[in-house]
Structure formats: structure tokens, C-alpha cells
Amino acid sequence: MSPPGHDNNSEIGDVDPETKRIPAEALVVADRLRDEYGIPTVRQMPPLEELVLTILSQNTNDVNRDRAWMELRDRFPTWEEVLAAEIGEIEEAIYVCGLAKAKASYIVGALRQIKEETGKLNLDYLSDMGPDEAHEYLISMNGVGPKTAAIVLQFSLGIPAFPVDTHVHRVTKRLGLIGEKVSREKAHEILADMFPEERYLDVHINIIRHGRQVCDARRPLCQNCILNDICPSRTV
Ligand code: SF4
Numbered sequence: 001m002s003p004p005g006h007d008n009n010s011e012i013g014d015v016d017p018e019t020k021r022i023p024a025e026a027l028v029v030a031d032r033l034r035d036e037y038g039i040p041t042v043r044q045m046p047p048l049e050e051l052v053l054t055i056l057s058q059n060t061n062d063v064n065r066d067r068a069w070m071e072l073r074d075r076f077p078t079w080e081e082v083l084a085a086e087i088g089e090i091e092e093a094i095y096v097c098g099l100a101k102a103k104a105s106y107i108v109g110a111l112r113q114i115k116e117e118t119g120k121l122n123l124d125y126l127s128d129m130g131p132d133e134a135h136e137y138l139i140s141m142n143g144v145g146p147k148t149a150a151i152v153l154q155f156s157l158g159i160p161a162f163p164v165d166t167h168v169h170r171v172t173k174r175l176g177l178i179g180e181k182v183s184r185e186k187a188h189e190i191l192a193d194m195f196p197e198e199r200y201l202d203v204h205i206n207i208i209r210h211g212r213q214v215c216d217a218r219r220p221l222c223q224n225c226i227l228n229d230i231c232p233s234r235t236v
Contacts, residue, residue: 037206106141177194
């Protein structure tokens with residue numbers, strides 16, 4: 001099989017806008033990763049909890065995200081208590097995950113907006129919206145970008161959305177599924193068009209696993225990679 005996209009002049013990995021044809025290479029990648037890493041099982045949290053957890057996860061690792069989450073929930077068991085707290089107390093509780101000042105203001109801002117607009121402190125009403133409306137609503141919040149919105153939609157509400165984190169962005173670029181200059185933001189749209197909706201979850205999670213275990217940012221282990229025969233960036 002030739003490397004992805006090598007047989008035409010379009011951007012590597014482009015989805016045909018007329019037919020929405022899914023590139024065969026994308027499905028090969030999805031299937032091989034599923035064979036290697038399996039079908040992931042995921043935790044399902046209510047959407048507001050998922051939103052706050054995902055804000056905490058920005059620019060940090062899972063361990064520190066989880067420590068910040070536990071501390072926040074221990075100190076303020078309800079969202080009402082978070083809203084009533086001093087912002088400095090929130091920053092202190094989530095300090096371990098970094099960017100505490102910004103993240104505390106995003107969390108409190110989101111809670112305030114939700115409370116003002118609905119009188120409640122949950123995001124359950126998102127499931128009554130269409131995917132685009134729910135996406136627009138989430139990204140209208142300060143500190144919520146396309147990745148955070150997609151995680152809430154896909155993981156918590158089962159509304160199809162393809163989140164692109166740093167691993168997904170790097171690995172799909174190396175595989176030639178998206179072009180070199182495609183931004184992470186733009187990659188959300190391209191990859192959502194490229195994979196079938198029912199595969200978003202396993203592809204997203206398995207690409208992250210592959211990025212962590214094999215296709216490392218600095219030292220990709222191409223000799224051990226199950227995709228090296230189709231990867232235009234392989235080093236061996
Ligand atoms: S062959 Fe190398 S660069 Fe390509 S996906 Fe595998 S580890 Fe990454």
C-alpha cells in the first residue's frame with residue numbers, strides 16, 4: 001500500500017468534499033490500532049464534571065489533573081460551594097495541575113454562566129441540543145476550545161465529536177492524515193470528516209496510546225511501530 005495520499009495532488013489525507021469518501025488509509029490506521037490496543041472502555045461522567053475535569057487537564061498530565069480534581073472536590077463537594085468560594089481558594093486547591101489562576105477563572109466563569117442562564121448547576125440540557133448548537137454553546141465559554149468541547153460531547157453525552165490533543169495532532173501529521181501546516185483547531189474538522197462517527201472514540205484513544213507508547217514526540221520508535229509500512233515519516 002502506498003503512503004497515505006501519495007497518489008493524488010490534494011492535501012495528504014484530504015476527505016473528498018463532494019462524496020465525503022473516507023480515505024482507505026485512515027481506516028487501515030484505525031483498524032490496526034484497534035487490533036493493537038483494543039476497544040477502549042471509558043469512564044462516563046456528567047457533562048459539567050467532564051467539563052471541569054477537562055479544563056484541569058489542559059497543559060498537564062493525567063496524574064496532576066486527577067490530584068487537582070480530588071483536591072477541588074474534597075474542599076468543595078458541590079458546585080455551589082465552588083461558586084461561593086474565593087477565587088484564590090480555588091486556585092490553591094488546583095495548584096498542582098498548573099495554570100491555576102487561568103483554570104480557576106475558567107471554571108468559575110463557566111459555573112457562573114451556566115447558573116445565570118439556567119438557574120441550575122449542571123449541563124444536562126446539552127443533550128437536548130443538536131451537535132452544532134451544543135458545540136457552539138460550549139466554546140462560547142472562556143477557556144473552552146474545540147478539544148474540551150469535543151471531549152464533553154463525545155465522552156459524556158455520546159454526541160459524535162473528534163477531540164484532537166497534542167498526541168493526536170502529532171501522530172496524524174506524521175502519518176500524513178493531515179497536512180504539515182494544519183492547525184490543531186482545523187484538525188478537529190478534518191479528522192471528524194475522515195473517520196466514521198462510530199469510530200471516533202476508539203480512534204481518538206488509540207492514537208493517544210500510540211503517541212505515548214510508540215510515536216513519541218522526540219523519539220518515535222519507528223522500528224517497533226505497527227504503522228511503519230504506511231507512514232511517510234518513518235525513520236527506519
Ligand atoms: S512509523 Fe514512526 S513516525 Fe510513523 S507513526 Fe510509527 S512511530 Fe510514528
